[in-house]
Amino acid sequence: MKAKKSVRLIAVMTLCMLFTTGCWDKIEIEDRLFVLAIGVDKVKKEEQHVTEDRYTLSFVAPVVSEDKEGPAPTFNTYQVVNNSVIMSLSQLLERFSQKQFFGHTRAIFFGEDIMKDEKLFKKVVDGISRYHELHNSMYIYVVPGRAEDVFKVKPKYDKLLMPYITGITENSDYTSNILKLTLSDVIISLTDQKGGLVIPRLIPEKEDVNMSGAGVIKDYKLIGYLEDKEVGAYNRLMNKAKGGYVSVEYNGAAVAFRHFTFRRDIKLSKVEDGKIYLNYNMETEGSIEEYILGQKILDDVLIREVEKKVEKNIETESEKLIKKFQKEFGVDLIGVGDYLSKYQPKLFKTIEGDYDTYFINNIEIKVTADAHIRRVGFIR
Amino acid sequence: MIRNNDAISPYQIAMIIIMTVTSVGVFSIAGYAAEAAGPDGWLVVAITGALNVLAVLMIVRLNSRFPGKTFAEYSQTIMGTIPSKILTFLFAVYFLLFIAHETRAFTEIVKMFLLFRTPTEVIMLSLILVCTYIVRGGVECIGRINELIFPILFIPFFIVLMFGFPLMDFSNLRPVLQTTPAKILTAVPELMINFGGIEVLFFYIGYMKDPKKAYKPAVLAVIFITLFLTAITVFCTAAFGSKVTTQFIWPLVNYIRAISLPGLFIESLDGVILSLWMLTVFTTIVSAYYIVSYSISKVVGTKEQKQYVLPLAIVIYYIALQPDSLAELYKWGGAIFPYTISFFLYVLPIVLLLIAKQRKLGVS
Numbered sequence: 001m002k003a004k005k006s007v008r009l010i011a012v013m014t015l016c017m018l019f020t021t022g023c024w025d026k027i028e029i030e031d032r033l034f035v036l037a038i039g040v041d042k043v044k045k046e047e048q049h050v051t052e053d054r055y056t057l058s059f060v061a062p063v064v065s066e067d068k069e070g071p072a073p074t075f076n077t078y079q080v081v082n083n084s085v086i087m088s089l090s091q092l093l094e095r096f097s098q099k100q101f102f103g104h105t106r107a108i109f110f111g112e113d114i115m116k117d118e119k120l121f122k123k124v125v126d127g128i129s130r131y132h133e134l135h136n137s138m139y140i141y142v143v144p145g146r147a148e149d150v151f152k153v154k155p156k157y158d159k160l161l162m163p164y165i166t167g168i169t170e171n172s173d174y175t176s177n178i179l180k181l182t183l184s185d186v187i188i189s190l191t192d193q194k195g196g197l198v199i200p201r202l203i204p205e206k207e208d209v210n211m212s213g214a215g216v217i218k219d220y221k222l223i224g225y226l227e228d229k230e231v232g233a234y235n236r237l238m239n240k241a242k243g244g245y246v247s248v249e250y251n252g253a254a255v256a257f258r259h260f261t262f263r264r265d266i267k268l269s270k271v272e273d274g275k276i277y278l279n280y281n282m283e284t285e286g287s288i289e290e291y292i293l294g295q296k297i298l299d300d301v302l303i304r305e306v307e308k309k310v311e312k313n314i315e316t317e318s319e320k321l322i323k324k325f326q327k328e329f330g331v332d333l334i335g336v337g338d339y340l341s342k343y344q345p346k347l348f349k350t351i352e353g354d355y356d357t358y359f360i361n362n363i364e365i366k367v368t369a370d371a372h373i374r375r376v377g378f379i380r
Numbered sequence: 381m382i383r384n385n386d387a388i389s390p391y392q393i394a395m396i397i398i399m400t401v402t403s404v405g406v407f408s409i410a411g412y413a414a415e416a417a418g419p420d421g422w423l424v425v426a427i428t429g430a431l432n433v434l435a436v437l438m439i440v441r442l443n444s445r446f447p448g449k450t451f452a453e454y455s456q457t458i459m460g461t462i463p464s465k466i467l468t469f470l471f472a473v474y475f476l477l478f479i480a481h482e483t484r485a486f487t488e489i490v491k492m493f494l495l496f497r498t499p500t501e502v503i504m505l506s507l508i509l510v511c512t513y514i515v516r517g518g519v520e521c522i523g524r525i526n527e528l529i530f531p532i533l534f535i536p537f538f539i540v541l542m543f544g545f546p547l548m549d550f551s552n553l554r555p556v557l558q559t560t561p562a563k564i565l566t567a568v569p570e571l572m573i574n575f576g577g578i579e580v581l582f583f584y585i586g587y588m589k590d591p592k593k594a595y596k597p598a599v600l601a602v603i604f605i606t607l608f609l610t611a612i613t614v615f616c617t618a619a620f621g622s623k624v625t626t627q628f629i630w631p632l633v634n635y636i637r638a639i640s641l642p643g644l645f646i647e648s649l650d651g652v653i654l655s656l657w658m659l660t661v662f663t664t665i666v667s668a669y670y671i672v673s674y675s676i677s678k679v680v681g682t683k684e685q686k687q688y689v690l691p692l693a694i695v696i697y698y699i700a701l702q703p704d705s706l707a708e709l710y711k712w713g714g715a716i717f718p719y720t721i722s723f724f725l726y727v728l729p730i731v732l733l734l735i736a737k738q739r740k741l742g743v744s
Binding site: 024025103132135136137182184187188191192341342343345 | 492493494495496497498499502547551552554555558620621623624627634637638639640650
């Protein structure tokens with residue numbers, strides 16, 4: 001009896017081994033190549049192997065081997081040429097002993113030329129949003145010139161390239177001049193705005209990068225750039241701004257106003273002669289950070305005057321940007337259509353058919369800012 | 381023929397309904413809802429759920445006329461042996477297809493996410509064989525496993541969903557009620573497939589000591605599912621907007637993947653998705669599997685159901701491998717289940733209840 005039982009037990013255990021030992025998908029961590037960022041460019045004529053090649057992709061991955069002494073590079077960059085993004089990703093397998101892994105990819109850079117080609121751009125966005133390893137929380141940038149230049153940067157202030165760049169983007173909580181855009185924002189914006197998008201611009205220098213301005217995309221094509229200050233105004237108009245600084249001239253000196261919160265509300269004020277009048281109400285509060293030594297600022301009359309200046313500054317900058325979107329770009333990326341379709345659906349239905357021209361000619365926006373200075377720092 | 385130790389408590393009935401209905405549909409429902417009614421999609425889900433409460437009430441009412449009997453037994457009293465056996469057999473076939481559908485959908489996602497090189501057969505068989513083991517244990521075992529897995533599934537689920545709050549912009553749910561009522565109502569049958577599985581009640585209430593006690597847990601369970609699915613639809617629509625939600629095959633998967641945890645302690649929640657998916661599919665299969673084997677034993681006329689379980693695993697495996705691709709799987713699912721579900725959930729209980737009343741069968 002006892003022998004029978006042990007035979008049975010052995011039989012069961014042997015059978016279990018059949019199911020538990022074979023692991024088809026095991027990859028050791030040493031065999032992984034962690035790709036931290038991808039740059040996408042249109043292929044140059046001279047780099048094409050066959051005429052179907054459309055993309056040049058650049059990658060950066062950290063060097064994980066232990067025997068690093070002295071000023072050895074801490075990260076490597078690679079380049080491949082192929083006809084589609086995912087094909088290029090898999091081409092890494094032909095070049096390296098490790099298997100590439102994109103679960104930790106933090107950013108994708110688009111070259112300017114890809115942004116100007118509607119077909120190629122659509123393909124890239126589809127490829128990266130369909131691929132299961134790439135995450136929707138990756139940051140997206142446009143690079144004037146070629147994206148591969150970003151990978152040539154040897155950062156002065158940081159060991160690795162990628163934490164350096166994403167770190168700058170994450171500062172957007174503290175300054176409104178930096179635009180933060182993730183892949184899922186891109187998908188949402190391209191779908192909802194029918195190919196419209198504002199995408200942060202990254203200018204690679206020799207030893208650092210310059211995050212300034214933003215590209216404006218209309219119908220899946222790059223049509224122009226916003227400058228550094230305009231990004232701040234854009235963030236405020238889109239209710240994306242959190243913290244930030246506004247500097248105003250007062251009493252012959254520049255006064256710095258710092259805010260930690262910012263709120264924007266849109267209100268429909270009236271519809272007249274086929275024109276729609278909208279009110280952008282902005283509300284912010286913060287503190288004065290710099291004034292003139294020896295002069296008193298802790299005075300409610302003075303503070304109110306500075307508040308007026310700050311409000312004026314925000315209003316003019318915002319209105320200038322609105323004009324730019326209406327007259328220069330002719331694309332609604334400042335939330336007008338979004339507001340109208342959500343809160344005035346009946347009105348929106350009447351203008352939906354030819355919304356683009358309607359937006360350029362018949363929408364009047366007034367910006368009203370309301371700033372509160374609560375604190376002035378340690379000095380009276 | 382019900383054995384002495386096969387008894388289900390009212391609480392277990394609620395768990396069985398919840399765990400059976402929460403299946404692969406949880407991950408895709410937001411997309412269908414948004415496609416049907418745009419920002420009002422959640423309303424369609426809520427209405428579908430409300431209709432299902434009525435269906436559940438009817439099923440419990442029908443069952444409580446025949447205490448201690450399952451569908452296979454009391455339908456004989458109502459309609460005679462041959463029609464009853466045919467219906468029971470149809471039930472078995474329907475649930476067999478249902479299980480195969482779930483198995484295949486699960487396998488596809490596993491292959492896409494995690495186990496690229498593992499053969500499809502191994503993934504499927506290991507899932508079906510685990511279910512086989514539990515189903516052989518009988519009804520009480522199934523009641524307990526559902527009871528056990530409920531907190532394991534839903535507590536992490538709610539926590540994960542909560543991490544997504546920064547993604548949401550509730551203005552995406554506007555404009556409210558701009559969809560015409562006709563459009564909302566025509567969308568209801570399409571979403572019915574996500575509530576498939578309530579039909580298991582036809583059988584499981586028969587194992588309760590007092591079927592009348594099933595009213596409260598059954599209704600509460602359906603309300604719970606409705607709220608849960610409505611919440612998921614609201615979350616996904618709020619996070620992505622209704623237009624983008626329709627683009628995704630599994631909006632909830634994209635929702636969870638879009639979450640980035642502060643501090644990057646765990647960077648991605650892919651593993652969490654997969655384990656949640658696994659649990660939902662597992663319990664659904666277990667509950668339906670038992671009914672298949674039980675129905676067959678009733679049709680054939682044997683006392684036990686155990687001996688049919690293992691051979692059925694092969695049948696399920698074979699059917700699950702039939703669709704060529706995910707697209708074909710969804711095409712077949714869309715062609716079969718809306719009809720079967722509306723038949724078993726609405727037509728059948730009403731007809732049987734009317735006949736039973738007319739002929740004064742069972743206890744009223």
